[in-house]
Amino acid sequence: YPVNARAKEVLGVPCLAKVEDLPGPVDLAVIATPAETVPGLIEACGAKGIPNLVVITSDFSETGPEGAALERTVVAQARQRGMRLVGPNTMGLFSAQSSLHALMPPVEPLKGPVSMFSQSGNVGTQFLAWGVEAGIGFEKFVSSGNEGDLTCVDYLRYFAEDEATRIIIAYLEGVDPESGFLPAARQVSRRKPVVIFKGGRTGAGSRAAASHSGAMAGSYNIYQAVFKQAGLIEAATTQEIMDCTKALTTYPIPRGNRVAILTRGGGWGVITSDACEENGLIVPPLPEAMIKKLDKILPKYWSRSNPVDMAAVITPEPFMDCLEILAHWKGIDGVIALGGRAHIPGRASENPLVRERLKAQEGLFKQMGAYYQGGQKKILEFIRQLIRETGKPIISVTMGPQDYHKESMEVYKLASYPNPERAVRVLRLMADYGKFLASPE
Amino acid sequence: YPVNARAKEVLGVPCLAKVEDLPGPVDLAVIATPAETVPGLIEACGAKGIPNLVVITSDFSETGPEGAALERTVVAQARQRGMRLVGPNTMGLFSAQSSLHALMPPVEPLKGPVSMFSQSGNVGTQFLAWGVEAGIGFEKFVSSGNEGDLTCVDYLRYFAEDEATRIIIAYLEGVDPESGFLPAARQVSRRKPVVIFKGGRTGAGSRAAASHSGAMAGSYNIYQAVFKQAGLIEAATTQEIMDCTKALTTYPIPRGNRVAILTRGGGWGVITSDACEENGLIVPPLPEAMIKKLDKILPKYWSRSNPVDMAAVITPEPFMDCLEILAHWKGIDGVIALGGRAHIPGRASENPLVRERLKAQEGLFKQMGAYYQGGQKKILEFIRQLIRETGKPIISVTMGPQDYHKESMEVYKLASYPNPERAVRVLRLMADYGKFLASPE
Numbered sequence: 001y002p003v004n005a006r007a008k009e010v011l012g013v014p015c016l017a018k019v020e021d022l023p024g025p026v027d028l029a030v031i032a033t034p035a036e037t038v039p040g041l042i043e044a045c046g047a048k049g050i051p052n053l054v055v056i057t058s059d060f061s062e063t064g065p066e067g068a069a070l071e072r073t074v075v076a077q078a079r080q081r082g083m084r085l086v087g088p089n090t091m092g093l094f095s096a097q098s099s100l101h102a103l104m105p106p107v108e109p110l111k112g113p114v115s116m117f118s119q120s121g122n123v124g125t126q127f128l129a130w131g132v133e134a135g136i137g138f139e140k141f142v143s144s145g146n147e148g149d150l151t152c153v154d155y156l157r158y159f160a161e162d163e164a165t166r167i168i169i170a171y172l173e174g175v176d177p178e179s180g181f182l183p184a185a186r187q188v189s190r191r192k193p194v195v196i197f198k199g200g201r202t203g204a205g206s207r208a209a210a211s212h213s214g215a216m217a218g219s220y221n222i223y224q225a226v227f228k229q230a231g232l233i234e235a236a237t238t239q240e241i242m243d244c245t246k247a248l249t250t251y252p253i254p255r256g257n258r259v260a261i262l263t264r265g266g267g268w269g270v271i272t273s274d275a276c277e278e279n280g281l282i283v284p285p286l287p288e289a290m291i292k293k294l295d296k297i298l299p300k301y302w303s304r305s306n307p308v309d310m311a312a313v314i315t316p317e318p319f320m321d322c323l324e325i326l327a328h329w330k331g332i333d334g335v336i337a338l339g340g341r342a343h344i345p346g347r348a349s350e351n352p353l354v355r356e357r358l359k360a361q362e363g364l365f366k367q368m369g370a371y372y373q374g375g376q377k378k379i380l381e382f383i384r385q386l387i388r389e390t391g392k393p394i395i396s397v398t399m400g401p402q403d404y405h406k407e408s409m410e411v412y413k414l415a416s417y418p419n420p421e422r423a424v425r426v427l428r429l430m431a432d433y434g435k436f437l438a439s440p441e
Numbered sequence: 442y443p444v445n446a447r448a449k450e451v452l453g454v455p456c457l458a459k460v461e462d463l464p465g466p467v468d469l470a471v472i473a474t475p476a477e478t479v480p481g482l483i484e485a486c487g488a489k490g491i492p493n494l495v496v497i498t499s500d501f502s503e504t505g506p507e508g509a510a511l512e513r514t515v516v517a518q519a520r521q522r523g524m525r526l527v528g529p530n531t532m533g534l535f536s537a538q539s540s541l542h543a544l545m546p547p548v549e550p551l552k553g554p555v556s557m558f559s560q561s562g563n564v565g566t567q568f569l570a571w572g573v574e575a576g577i578g579f580e581k582f583v584s585s586g587n588e589g590d591l592t593c594v595d596y597l598r599y600f601a602e603d604e605a606t607r608i609i610i611a612y613l614e615g616v617d618p619e620s621g622f623l624p625a626a627r628q629v630s631r632r633k634p635v636v637i638f639k640g641g642r643t644g645a646g647s648r649a650a651a652s653h654s655g656a657m658a659g660s661y662n663i664y665q666a667v668f669k670q671a672g673l674i675e676a677a678t679t680q681e682i683m684d685c686t687k688a689l690t691t692y693p694i695p696r697g698n699r700v701a702i703l704t705r706g707g708g709w710g711v712i713t714s715d716a717c718e719e720n721g722l723i724v725p726p727l728p729e730a731m732i733k734k735l736d737k738i739l740p741k742y743w744s745r746s747n748p749v750d751m752a753a754v755i756t757p758e759p760f761m762d763c764l765e766i767l768a769h770w771k772g773i774d775g776v777i778a779l780g781g782r783a784h785i786p787g788r789a790s791e792n793p794l795v796r797e798r799l800k801a802q803e804g805l806f807k808q809m810g811a812y813y814q815g816g817q818k819k820i821l822e823f824i825r826q827l828i829r830e831t832g833k834p835i836i837s838v839t840m841g842p843q844d845y846h847k848e849s850m851e852v853y854k855l856a857s858y859p860n861p862e863r864a865v866r867v868l869r870l871m872a873d874y875g876k877f878l879a880s881p882e
Contacts, residue, residue: 120708
């Protein structure tokens with residue numbers, strides 16, 4: 001029900017003039033009117049028996065002592081009536097289960113197992129939008145705003161209990177040390193992974209945070225220690241949050257940090273090895289028995305070591321055969337499978353003159369394109385099967401464009417990455433989490 | 442001219458049976474036949490007066506002492522005849538000026554000002570493919586292979602002289618310390634930027650490199666020192682090479698490391714500030730005079746500090762007004778402009794039920810979509826103009842999908858990034874290069 005004191009309708013939907021006119025029981029009121037009108041509206045909502053409020057309105061504690069006083073009044077009012085309040089100064093919330101889109105920006109998240117709370121509405125809703133592009137679905141989202149009543153700790157505990165939520169992600173600027181965040185996070189992490197990103201790690205960032213959410217960012221060292229103790233997965237960049245979330249929705253947690261690398265090109269094996277070692281992952285040497293097995297599949301000039309460099313063999317079948325051997329190798333906990341470019345063009349050239357000259361071969365090029373595209377699909381299905389068999393993450397790196405990675409998520413339920421460094425970072429974060437899970441409680 | 446001992450035609454193009462049958466003078470021979478046939482072919486090419494060879498054939502020094510001996514023979518043969526040789530074990534080369542596509546994989550690079558040499562064919566040609574997706578055009582490319590004759594130092598010197606090349610990028614595994622790389626690089630860096638990525642930085646990576654290109658990766662510390670001394674721009678990841686290259690083709694080099702940040706959302710300002718400080722960039726406070734100027738444009742609750750948080754003002758005009766003031770601020774050397782999502786949907790919802798209900802408003806949503814899309818274009822054009830006026834890089838961060846960034850490059854000649862951390866890294870690398878340029882020779 002839109003309620004507006006002046007408008008008769010909003011976007012063609014008829015409006016009620018005031019809260020009192022609501023015809024029946026209502027579960028949630030979303031308030032987006034100027035700050036000075038909020039106390040009156042809360043009274044009206046309370047009288048109507050509405051138990052929950054989302055206060056989008058800003059100009060509260062984030063703008064100074066006057067706003068802070070108003071915020072205290074508003075929260076006290078709500079609590080007195082037994083109402084709970086999200087915000088104020090929130091960008092709203094989303095719930096897939098109840099198809100509730102109470103968000104300020106025009107984003108429509110995909111549905112999925114991820115729930116997020118965010119101390120920045122802009123950052124949080126951007127993640128929802130990135131999810132649409134990456135094929136990552138959300139279950140619940142809340143922009144926590146000024147946290148006048150409900151706080152991050154409440155949202156964390158709630159997502160822990162929520163059965164539809166399998167993965168939790170959070171953007172955090174500051175948490176009250178007295179809020180019980182650490183013990184709550186420790187408990188939650190045992191049950192489901194929590195990916196966290198801390199804004200205000202530096203002096204410049206903290207100053208910006210103070211003027212943004214009013215959060216006292218505090219010492220980043222202390223936060224880092226808390227995150228580690230609590231088994232939270234700390235992402236180093238905003239890109240990494242999405243990368244890691246994608247992996248957690250589709251891959252099992254590795255039981256250790258030993259990695260096998262399969263590549264079609266030697267240089268990419270080098271780059272992946274460097275990234276592994278720089279991230280504390282181990283690239284163990286291939287045992288003699290493995291080398292013998294691979295000798296049967298690969299041309300004589302293959303690398304005979306880990307990374308397994310297939311040396312320009314580009315058909316899908318040997319790739320899958322190698323992958324199977326590596327995935328079952330007891331000496332490793334995960335595989336990075338460098339698949340190369342997904343897009344074999346399916347035609348001779350972008351240049352019409354070349355195409356004209358090779359016109360008679362059009363069918364052949366189409367066939368080749370279809371063969372390699374089909375091969376990619378076979379590989380993705382095979383990887384899924386190997387993951388089920390071995391319980392190990394087998395991370396696909398395919399250097400094609402964004403659409404390809406989205407299809408990989410949506411159709412094959414497999415996270416894939418456009419370069420090996422991003423895959424390695426994800427594996428490292430997952431390995432750290434695996435170590436936490438294996439540690440005594 | 443295809444030459445093949447057995448086939449009468451290749452892909453419908455008639456073949457000559459042997460080199461001797463070539464009807465006229467030829468500038469370059471590309472050899473892709475088994476290793477044992479190469480010496481005979483070089484003799485034949487020499488007799489025919491062909492001055493240049495690209496030897497794609499592998500199974501030379503990269504596979505052991507026998508191959509190394511054959512490689513020495515082949516190179517000696519070529520030199521005796523006054524021929525120069527790329528490879529062996531190369532993936533070929535590309536030249537935009539002469540429309541020469543002598544590449545192994547089916548990639549067709551965009552044309553542009555970037556030239557690359559790569560000690561891995563797979564890595565190098567992947568960059569050409571990424572360039573197509575990112576809107577980065579190449580002038581010349583060479584996969585250096587085993588460098589039996591021509592080496593990286595030759596390619597570096599050649600690209601330095603080549604007028605069509607404005608930016609040089611390189612993937613490097615190992616360079617002979619006696620090859621004169623350092624003095625050559627020092628000279629080249631003064632004239633044009635050289636972006637470098639080192640494979641084999643770690644133990645695991647060096648071992649992989651030894652079995653790949655046979656390169657003795659050597660101590661990474663020494664390489665880093667050399668790169669720094671020579672003013673090379675060292676990218677930390679493969680993604681960063683592309684990010685940095687894109688910026689160098691479109692932005693001026695900053696004269697210092699002080700950054701103004703403009704954002705529509707506070708959280709993104711925090712994240713950008715953190716990334717700046719972690720990368721040695723300074724986010725200076727706003728002078729009182731600037732605050733006064735911005736007060737006239739922004740709502741009373743704006744941040745009043747750098748980052749300039751516009752606090753949810755989303756129309757294009759105030760954004761451009763702020764940008765103009767910040768770009769002309771004498772206290773900074775570059776601007777990061779966080780534009781938010783580029784894609785305002787031109788319709789009410791992805792959900793057909795919602796669309797049905799808001800059917801009467803379809804025109805309004807279309808209008809809004811067009812308004813914001815048009816706004817984005819205005820902003821990009823305005824940024825270009827501001828760059829010309831101020832000589833400072835104004836880096837656009839727009840969190841939309843890949844296509845948007847490609848359009849920004851191809852149509853507006855502006856690099857833009859999908860998150861602020863990547864923009865900050867690019868600015869930092871450019872600032873380091875600016876410092877090198879300002880240092881005495």
